[in-house]
Amino acid sequence: MVKSRTLYEKIWDAHVVERRPDGTCLIYIDRHLVHEVTSPQAFEGLRLAGRKVRRPDLTLAVPDHNLPTTPRRDADGKRIPIADPESAQQLAALERNAPEFGVRLIGDADLEQGIVHVVGPEQGFTLPGTTLVCGDSHTSSHGALGALAFGIGTSEVEHVLATQTLLLKQSKTMEVVVDGELAPGVTPKDVALAICGRIGTAGGTGYVMEYRGSVFRDMSIEGRLTVANMSIEAGARSGLFAPDEKTFAYIEGRPMAPKGADFDAAVAYWKTLATDEGAVFDKTVVIDAADIVPNVTWGTSPEDVVAVTGVVPDPSSFADPSKQAAAQKSLDYMGLTAGQKMADVAIEHVFIGSCTNSRIEDLRAAASLLKGRHIAAGIKHAMVVPGSGLVKQMAESEGLDRIFLDAGFEWREPGCSACLGMNPDKVPAGERCASTSNRNFMGRQGPGSRTHLVSPEMAAAAAITGRLTDVRELLKEEKGLVA
Amino acid sequence: MDKLTTVDGRAYPFGMKNVDTDIVIPAHWLKTISRNGLGKGAFEVLRKEPGNVFDDPDYAGSPILIAGDNFGCGSSREHAAWALGDLGIKVVIAPSFSDIFSGNAFKNGILTVVLPQEAVDRLLEVAKTDPIHVDLDAQTVTTQFQDRFAFEIDPFRKHCLLGGLDEIGLTLGEVDVIDSYEATVAQDRPWIVPAAVA
Numbered sequence: 149m150v151k152s153r154t155l156y157e158k159i160w161d162a163h164v165v166e167r168r169p170d171g172t173c174l175i176y177i178d179r180h181l182v183h184e185v186t187s188p189q190a191f192e193g194l195r196l197a198g199r200k201v202r203r204p205d206l207t208l209a210v211p212d213h214n215l216p217t218t219p220r221r222d223a224d225g226k227r228i229p230i231a232d233p234e235s236a237q238q239l240a241a242l243e244r245n246a247p248e249f250g251v252r253l254i255g256d257a258d259l260e261q262g263i264v265h266v267v268g269p270e271q272g273f274t275l276p277g278t279t280l281v282c283g284d285s286h287t288s289s290h291g292a293l294g295a296l297a298f299g300i301g302t303s304e305v306e307h308v309l310a311t312q313t314l315l316l317k318q319s320k321t322m323e324v325v326v327d328g329e330l331a332p333g334v335t336p337k338d339v340a341l342a343i344c345g346r347i348g349t350a351g352g353t354g355y356v357m358e359y360r361g362s363v364f365r366d367m368s369i370e371g372r373l374t375v376a377n378m379s380i381e382a383g384a385r386s387g388l389f390a391p392d393e394k395t396f397a398y399i400e401g402r403p404m405a406p407k408g409a410d411f412d413a414a415v416a417y418w419k420t421l422a423t424d425e426g427a428v429f430d431k432t433v434v435i436d437a438a439d440i441v442p443n444v445t446w447g448t449s450p451e452d453v454v455a456v457t458g459v460v461p462d463p464s465s466f467a468d469p470s471k472q473a474a475a476q477k478s479l480d481y482m483g484l485t486a487g488q489k490m491a492d493v494a495i496e497h498v499f500i501g502s503c504t505n506s507r508i509e510d511l512r513a514a515a516s517l518l519k520g521r522h523i524a525a526g527i528k529h530a531m532v533v534p535g536s537g538l539v540k541q542m543a544e545s546e547g548l549d550r551i552f553l554d555a556g557f558e559w560r561e562p563g564c565s566a567c568l569g570m571n572p573d574k575v576p577a578g579e580r581c582a583s584t585s586n587r588n589f590m591g592r593q594g595p596g597s598r599t600h601l602v603s604p605e606m607a608a609a610a611a612i613t614g615r616l617t618d619v620r621e622l623l624k625e626e627k628g629l630v631a
Numbered sequence: 632m633d634k635l636t637t638v639d640g641r642a643y644p645f646g647m648k649n650v651d652t653d654i655v656i657p658a659h660w661l662k663t664i665s666r667n668g669l670g671k672g673a674f675e676v677l678r679k680e681p682g683n684v685f686d687d688p689d690y691a692g693s694p695i696l697i698a699g700d701n702f703g704c705g706s707s708r709e710h711a712a713w714a715l716g717d718l719g720i721k722v723v724i725a726p727s728f729s730d731i732f733s734g735n736a737f738k739n740g741i742l743t744v745v746l747p748q749e750a751v752d753r754l755l756e757v758a759k760t761d762p763i764h765v766d767l768d769a770q771t772v773t774t775q776f777q778d779r780f781a782f783e784i785d786p787f788r789k790h791c792l793l794g795g796l797d798e799i800g801l802t803l804g805e806v807d808v809i810d811s812y813e814a815t816v817a818q819d820r821p822w823i824v825p826a827a828v829a
Contacts, residue, residue, distance in 0.1 A: 166808050189664070238664055252828070302709050310799045311803060404826050405826060406822035410822035
């Protein structure tokens with residue numbers, strides 16, 4: 149009898165090129181996304197060794213990390229140079245390396261340009277059952293479509309470019325089960341934050357996660373992308389969703405996806421990938437959907453999660469002495485005191501964007517709350533950075549840009565932007581940002597910046613009131629207006 | 632990668648414990664597009680201190696660095712190994728290393744030698760005046776004063792360093808199995824290749 153296997157084990161087995169006596173495997177890589185920050189040294193390494201890219205057709209280059217989000221072409225279509233010389237140099241290197249090695253480049257001003265983790269699924273480059281890597285830890289996002297996807301370092305980028313393989317040891321498996329139904333105002337981001345809060349940022353270290361249960365089955369592909377994106381914040385290099393009818397419908401017709409009979413053959417294969425009945429996971433985490441509420445972070449780690457209706461925790465409430473010390477350090481950095489109500493915390497900045505929450509559903513959700521409203525007087529800066537040029541175009545065709553602009557938001561060009569502050573989009577020291585991104589590390593959004601991770605709906609709500617706000621209050625208000 | 636068999640020469644008598652990768656190469660050097668030239672940024676903060684070993688002409692160009700416990704802790708930036716390589720360092724000797732750093736060092740042809748603290752202390756003394764001899768094949772560190780310290784190394788890493796084999800070179804040595812895997816997949820899942828975009 150064939151052993152029951154998990155989705156992860158099936159993908160792994162299908163990609164073993166060679167198994168070594170010590171258990172290390174040479175794993176074939178089906179898809180490689182390349183961006184401007186972690187690839188220059190890898191291409192240089194190839195050049196110095198006289199090597200080629202083995203499969204340029206499986207490789208796609210897109211600049212995203214340090215592009216400015218201000219216009220990239222002037223009225224005459226002429227390029228506006230990047231002011232920061234080092235960012236300009238990294239972009240120029242990618243523009244030189246991609247054609248030299250035969251890799252397709254989506255350029256900085258192309259309509260299809262965007263954050264690599266938005267572009268991959270959008271272009272049909274990301275497919276179920278494939279192995280996909282990129283020199284960026286949020287590569288876990290692509291697991292939403294059932295791809296085994298994970299971030300790698302620069303030497304590994306070079307290894308994949310040259311050989312289309314990686315030497316890897318198999319991970320353990322963890323199932324994260326959320327059954328039930330999410331209450332109104334509770335979003336995929338809140339689910340992701342709830343998982344980080346529950347298992348901690350090291351909880352998934354050494355594991356590949358699989359998201360199971362009715363909440364994930366019912367979730368849209370874009371919601372799944374948000375959840376899979378944050379697998380890495382819970383320590384797991386990859387997080388998987390079993391491909392289903394929604395996945396197939398999402399992929400069909402995308403530019404780089406299989407077409408016609410090829411698509412049918414692909415779907416038939418993808419249907420065999422789901423975890424077998426009776427397959428065993430090394431670890432199981434169960435969360436009841438009814439227990440998940442709109443969440444915010446209070447500290448400087450994505451595991452520092454609390455309900456928006458809750459209070460800043462007392463560092464002494466943590467059992468672990470090292471966590472107590474870390475919590476105190478976080479509160480000092482964040483300028484918060486134990487016992488303070490989260491909903492009383494005033495904010496100055498709102499950032500809607502990043503590979504976690506910059507897709508069309510995210511923008512629609514935020515815009516639906518902002519329609520006919522305006523950002524509060526205390527908000528110094530609010531901006532929307534769409535995940536790609538195509539997301540931006542679709543949003544504009546739906547009039548979302550007008551809603552954001554009328555509400556007092558800036559409407560920017562696509563890129564990673566203020567998620568990591570490598571480009572000029574930074575939060576000033578000591579100021580506070582309600583951000584739809586994925587990391588609230590010290591200095592992440594700029595030196596001294598203070599980040600509260602939230603859903604797009606909660607970011608919109610915070611913009612309207614000028615403080616961290618339970619989105620359900622605004623939803624009630626809207627209902628009241630309708631009734 | 633250059634072969635590494637024996638390394639003879641002066642050594643920086645550094646000795647500092649818990650040197651993290653931010654000390655080896657500060658974050659603002661990460662916007663570079665090259666592996667080369669990072670030697671300029673190596674130990675940038677320490678080099679602002681007068682009398683530091685890295686700017687002492689006695690040790691200029693030394694191929695060996697002698698450090699303290701837990702060398703290379705902190706971030707995974709491969710730039711730390713690149714910076715040391717760019718300084719001309721081929722061997723780092725310390726009582727212990729972070730796993731990520733020693734992996735990155737190895738991928739860049741730098742040997743990390745783990746020796747007990749007493750041996751490291753003795754070598755720190757010798758290094759102030761005399762050269763040190765590292766023999767990878769014999770797995771020993773010796774001095775002209777009859778010191779002889781044996782060290783352990785993973786056989787695979789030793790094999791790669793001795794042969795100047797990088798992991799990519801090794802994997803390319805097995806290109807046949809990759810070819811045959813691709814041929815099988817082309818049969819079984821021909822749709823796997825991304826559709827060409829006009």
